């Protein structure tokens with residue numbers, strides 16, 4: 001009988017061996033089912049005996065694979081030379097034209113601001129993903145890159161195909177992540193680029209999976225045999241690899257200028273950050289002729305946009321208390337116009353950030369609009385400091401309720417520990433009524449503040465005890481508006497369970513996570529009964545989220561809130577009662593692979609609204625796999641397990657059968 005330590009060691013080696021057989025040698029020796037069994041055994045043992053986890057554990061493959069001194073890039077990953085004005089862009093274009101006797105076209109592409117990765121498909125399987133590193137050696141980030149939903153796990157391509165692209169974090173996801181980190185007292189990411197590259201290097205792919213990273217492929221490095229870049233990008237699109245749809249093909253200087261303008265004008269409307277555009281020669285013969293320096297190719301140039309920064313005066317600092325009590329210092333600024341809107345406040349994030357900036361009240365500061373809607377202070381102009389500048393003093397007590405602030409170990413933010421603190425109550429109410437939560441229209445900040453001050457609202461549950469009569473006698477509140485508010489409150493009772501879950505303000509549970517939990521557990525009661533193992537078995541739920549959930553369900557105040565909400569008649573069950581229990585969809589689990597004619601989320605929402613479930617992966621418990629165009633590896637797996645596979649129209653037929 002082996003000790004757990006010995007078995008963990010042995011399993012670690014066995015799994016590594018089979019990984020290599022599968023991904024590198026394209027010659028697997030065992031079936032997926034056998035592999036899964038080994039993987040599960042190791043996972044369970046590691047959970048029970050974390051002290052024996054091996055440094056090279058295949059479960060925490062990312063980074064740990066750095067033990068192998070990284071991954072050598074088959075072709076060095078170069079960077080791009082920067083230019084900041086039209087003259088440099090013009091020089092580049094005319095040089096390429098004269099060198100090729102006019103036999104050149106150009107692509108102009110958004111320069112996405114994220115992290116460069118190289119992705120290798122071997123025999124159609126995503127076999128390896130690596131960071132740029134020093135250009136010659138990168139880090140193995142395969143497990144994390146596999147969590148990027150837009151990147152297929154398998155493609156219909158027999159040879160080796162090496163592509164490169166930019167992994168980025170969409171602005172909305174960046175805001176969500178930083179908001180949650182703020183609430184949890186964790187250090188914030190400075191911008192979406194840092195957040196993307198930080199997320200790629202995490203040791204636990206489950207945490208990476210919780211952060212919705214995205215990717216656009218911008219080059220094919222080897223394998224395809226095409227003669228132009230655009231042909232290669234078309235190939236990528238056909239294979240289902242995501243390519244930026246703003247890439248433009250241009251055949252002269254004027255059209256290059258127009259393309260640069262088009263992208264620059266769209267800059268702030270895009271869902272992700274770009275810091276410029278890239279101009280590339282399209283023909284590979286021209287590229288070969290131009291060659292490269294050790295650092296940059298001579299056939300491409302980055303055209304960088306000026307940063308959207310401006311200076312203003314820091315007039316004061318206020319300290320905002322969020323719904324979990326975390327205190328955020330906010331810069332009160334002399335109002336200035338910055339990329340289209342007037343800015344009078346900017347975030348200073350936390351104490352560390354204030355120290356790093358070395359900023360004082362009265363200083364001239366640079367502010368910048370990054371991925372966040374709220375701008376941030378990025379630099380202090382110490383040379384312009386007035387003689388009467390005042391140091392920023394972080395309060396010892398909550399500015400709202402005067403409770404001494406605490407600073408939990410390992411957190412960068414101070415917190416107000418008083419759950420009844422009016423600032424905290426107001427923030428949780430605002431969250432509760434907000435558009436993505438219970439969506440109670442007309443229930444604005446002014447009304448919330450007043451009702452909290454009067455002691456009428458103490459928790460979100462109290463909203464459901466408000467009457468039309470008491471609202472209509474309030475100042476500036478007529479019969480009509482109070483009637484509307486009461487109607488909106490009543491209507492909110494119909495919001496589905498996942499929204500109730502999101503609105504309740506569980507730490508770590510954003511709107512997306514709430515949907516996942518709701519579809520998995522189907523009811524609040526089931527969720528409350530779940531243990532660590534059940535929770536972490538759900539794809540997208542990491543140890544940290546699970547722990548926060550378990551803690552919340554032990555917290556007396558939170559349990560009281562749930563009782564109030566339950567008594568108010570809110571949905572604590574995910575199903576829609578009008579669907580007969582024996583309908584073709586209800587109670588059945590579905591999974592989608594490949595591209596459908598409409599957004600995957602729409603179909604998933606429909607499944608849930610019809611009482612079905614969306615599974616996290618292929619397992620023998622899956623009822624249906626819906627396949628679209630270019631299905632991924634899930635199809636193979638499902639077929640092996642004998643799962644019913646249906647097309648999108650087959651799914652429509654199922655619905656009609658209801």
Ligand code: IVH
Nearest residue numbers: 078079080109110111112116166218278297
């Ligand atoms: S082409 C050999 N195209 O910008 C040069 N790069 O500053 C390959 N980037 O390391 C780069 N969008 O991470 C290229 N459409 C695009 C890009 C892009 C973003 C990044 C890439 C590169 C960096 C250079």
